[in-house]
Amino acid sequence: MGKTLFDKVWDAHVVTEIPGGNQVLYIDRHLIHEVTSPQAFNGLRRRELPLLRKDRIVATADHNVPTKDQDKPISEPLSAKQVRMLTENCAEFDVPLYGLGHPYQGIVHVIGPELGITRPGITMVCGDSHTSTHGAFGAVAFGIGTSQVEQVMATQCLLLTKPKKMRINVEGDLSPGVTAKDIILYVISKLGTGGGTGYFVEYAGSAIRALSMEGRMTICNMSIEMGARGGLIAPDQTTFDYLAGREFSPQGKDWEAAVAYWKTLPTDPDANFDVEHTYRAEEITPMVTYGTNPGMGMGVRESIPVSSDIHGAAGIAKAMKYMDLEAGKPIHELAIDYVFIGSCTNSRIEDLRAVVDLVGDKQVAPSVTAIVVPGSQQVAKQAIAEGLDQKLIAAGFEFRGAGCSACLGMNEDKVPAGKYCVSTSNRNFEGRQGPGARTILASPLTAAAAAITGKVTDVRDLLLQPA
Amino acid sequence: MTPFTTLSTTAVPLPIEDVDTDQIIPARFLKAVTRDGFGENLFRDWRFDKDGQMKEDFVLNNPLYRGEILVAGANFGCGSSREHAAWAIGDYGFRVVVSSYFADIFRGNALNNGILPLVVSPTLLDEIFKTIEADPQARFTVNLEAQTFKNETTGTVSTFDIDSYKKTCLINGYDDIDYLLSQRELIEKFEQERQDFSLV
Numbered sequence: 001m002g003k004t005l006f007d008k009v010w011d012a013h014v015v016t017e018i019p020g021g022n023q024v025l026y027i028d029r030h031l032i033h034e035v036t037s038p039q040a041f042n043g044l045r046r047r048e049l050p051l052l053r054k055d056r057i058v059a060t061a062d063h064n065v066p067t068k069d070q071d072k073p074i075s076e077p078l079s080a081k082q083v084r085m086l087t088e089n090c091a092e093f094d095v096p097l098y099g100l101g102h103p104y105q106g107i108v109h110v111i112g113p114e115l116g117i118t119r120p121g122i123t124m125v126c127g128d129s130h131t132s133t134h135g136a137f138g139a140v141a142f143g144i145g146t147s148q149v150e151q152v153m154a155t156q157c158l159l160l161t162k163p164k165k166m167r168i169n170v171e172g173d174l175s176p177g178v179t180a181k182d183i184i185l186y187v188i189s190k191l192g193t194g195g196g197t198g199y200f201v202e203y204a205g206s207a208i209r210a211l212s213m214e215g216r217m218t219i220c221n222m223s224i225e226m227g228a229r230g231g232l233i234a235p236d237q238t239t240f241d242y243l244a245g246r247e248f249s250p251q252g253k254d255w256e257a258a259v260a261y262w263k264t265l266p267t268d269p270d271a272n273f274d275v276e277h278t279y280r281a282e283e284i285t286p287m288v289t290y291g292t293n294p295g296m297g298m299g300v301r302e303s304i305p306v307s308s309d310i311h312g313a314a315g316i317a318k319a320m321k322y323m324d325l326e327a328g329k330p331i332h333e334l335a336i337d338y339v340f341i342g343s344c345t346n347s348r349i350e351d352l353r354a355v356v357d358l359v360g361d362k363q364v365a366p367s368v369t370a371i372v373v374p375g376s377q378q379v380a381k382q383a384i385a386e387g388l389d390q391k392l393i394a395a396g397f398e399f400r401g402a403g404c405s406a407c408l409g410m411n412e413d414k415v416p417a418g419k420y421c422v423s424t425s426n427r428n429f430e431g432r433q434g435p436g437a438r439t440i441l442a443s444p445l446t447a448a449a450a451a452i453t454g455k456v457t458d459v460r461d462l463l464l465q466p467a
Numbered sequence: 468m469t470p471f472t473t474l475s476t477t478a479v480p481l482p483i484e485d486v487d488t489d490q491i492i493p494a495r496f497l498k499a500v501t502r503d504g505f506g507e508n509l510f511r512d513w514r515f516d517k518d519g520q521m522k523e524d525f526v527l528n529n530p531l532y533r534g535e536i537l538v539a540g541a542n543f544g545c546g547s548s549r550e551h552a553a554w555a556i557g558d559y560g561f562r563v564v565v566s567s568y569f570a571d572i573f574r575g576n577a578l579n580n581g582i583l584p585l586v587v588s589p590t591l592l593d594e595i596f597k598t599i600e601a602d603p604q605a606r607f608t609v610n611l612e613a614q615t616f617k618n619e620t621t622g623t624v625s626t627f628d629i630d631s632y633k634k635t636c637l638i639n640g641y642d643d644i645d646y647l648l649s650q651r652e653l654i655e656k657f658e659q660e661r662q663d664f665s666l667v
Contacts, residue, residue, distance in 0.1 A: 015650065015654055018632060021632075022633075024650055029665060078499075129548040143548035145550035145576035154647070155648060155650070156658075163571075193545050224572075227570055229572075258664045293487065318483070410495055427546060429487045429546060430489070431490075431512050435493070435512055
């Protein structure tokens with residue numbers, strides 16, 4: 001019987017299997033950031049252990065960094081300390097660090113791919129659940145806890161049980177105004193936040209194959225939001241074209257050999273999955289979330305369910321109280337206060353271009369604070385080279401420096417209590433963007449449309465308007 | 468890691484599904500650089516209002532409910548991979564979390580910190596909530612060696628699954644890192660023998 005993409009990559013990294021079903025899995029690349037690494041470095045010091053493989057680890061600062069005045073010292077003392085600890089730890093253990101001020105600095109899941117560190121067929125981990133992003137390249141990539149960060153530092157391996165396999169097929173053509181973000185919000189709304197628990201997901205089908213690498217990263221990024229251990233997509237010419245010529249991509253004969261290997265990775269026709277779901281791309285409309293987890297999503301024109309197969313009435317009622325919304329009613333045209341375009345889900349150059357294209361000559365509504373946060377210094381540089389920053393600023397957006405920003409309420413960028421924010425990020429949990437903040441997850445297009453109208457908007461209405 | 472063998476205690480009910488790690492420990496409390504002290508901010512925004520006053524309707528603020536077992540709704544620990552969530556639960560004083568299922572990363576983090584994520588059937592979970600509702604002093608006994616969970620009020624004894632390796636680790640207080648370090652020779656052999664396109 002044939003093997004899946006996931007089987008091929010996972011099995012090629014099993015060092016040994018131990019009684020009880022656990023496997024020792026070799027980790028090719030390890031990304032670290034300032035929040036989940038200090039305790040791991042402390043552990044190494046306590047055990048008097050070195051890093052086993054210094055050439056397999058890369059660090060950046062992203063969660064705590066301010067997105068304004070990045071050339072000045074970080075004003076928040078605890079954030080400053082955590083970033084300083086990362087710098088000191090990386091110096092002591094000889095870890096390459098793309099810290100604040102470095103041209104490669106940015107959100108860890110944006111810089112890995114854009115530097116060519118992420119590539120097909122590898123295993124990759126980071127103390128961050130959105131490590132699933134890198135699966136877009138056909139890598140087995142997943143988030144880990146800090147104890148595991150320490151294990152990888154010390155041994156380049158993890159002890160794991162192999163997850164089960166799920167395939168999600170999205171077939172057909174997306175309608176205008178519908179993006180990769182809408183696909184994944186749609187899938188999560190069908191499966192719920194726990195629907196992928198215990199599984200590694202392969203995304204397949206013609207609608208997935210038609211996506212750019214940026215779109216594929218958006219899809220894989222949110223695998224964790226349905227509880228999946230990770231998500232991945234078969235590498236193809238789109239993957240190879242993206243990686244060719246990147247800073248750390250293989251070159252010359254190494255490139256030829258690598259591509260030849262990568263072409264062997266896609267799932268064999270006779271391979272089996274434990275579970276398979278198939279959706280039609282044409283049925284997906286621009287999506288928004290209405291509740292307090294990413295599974296509470298719906299088409300922008302739909303009404304909030306009172307209960308569903310996935311969400312009990314009690315769960316929805318609790319979410320409605322927090323969101324100050326009413327089950328059974330739509331949220332289309334709900335007045336909003338903030339728009340956040342950024343995060344490891346949607347902060348890449350293609351996302352910024354899409355926003356600028358949609359906005360055109362229109363202006364951000366006076367009632368809305370709208371910020372655009374590029375995912376990395378390189379994305380920011382590219383946006384500036386294309387003049388996107390000036391167009392955004394002219395339209396009334398703030399254009400910030402790279403970082404995780406308002407995705408997680410950890411740095412200075414927060415949404416105030418009680419305010420609604422249409423956000424291109426990945427989590428609408430209570431307090432995620434700041435205590436009491438009310439998050440509505442959406443695509444960059446839908447977020448840009450909300451910035452212009454000041455309301456939750458069906459972006460297709462703007463697309464129909466003459467330029 | 469503190470070894471875990473048996474535990475007999477009252478339990479704290481949290482009958483909410485999909486409790487995410489942002490609720491267990493909000494991101495603004497992740498700035499510490501050690502593993503200590505997270506318990507005081509466990510469920511911070513459910514326990515305290517914006518002025519730092521206790522919310523009396525939250526279960527951890529109700530003196531009726533105490534104990535080293537937290538009983539929670541399905542899909543406990545979803546969302547962020549932050550191990551700080553497991554540290555906060557352990558630091559607060561819980562040794563066991565009972566639910567009908569756990570998010571994968573949280574489950575691993577709990578086990579790596581000597582906290583037992585104990586999976587029961589949805590029916591049994593419902594029965595446990597009812598038992599605690601009827602009597603907040605109801606006791607439950609966990610025996611890891613026997614893999615049993617006993618509701619001392621109803622006398623119901625159920626078994627639970629845990630892989631044999633993780634069970635040994637918990638009982639003896641071993642970390643995965645101890646085992647992985649012992650595999651150094653095999654790891655180096657693997658590195659030498661395989662075809663590697665990850666660094667070229």
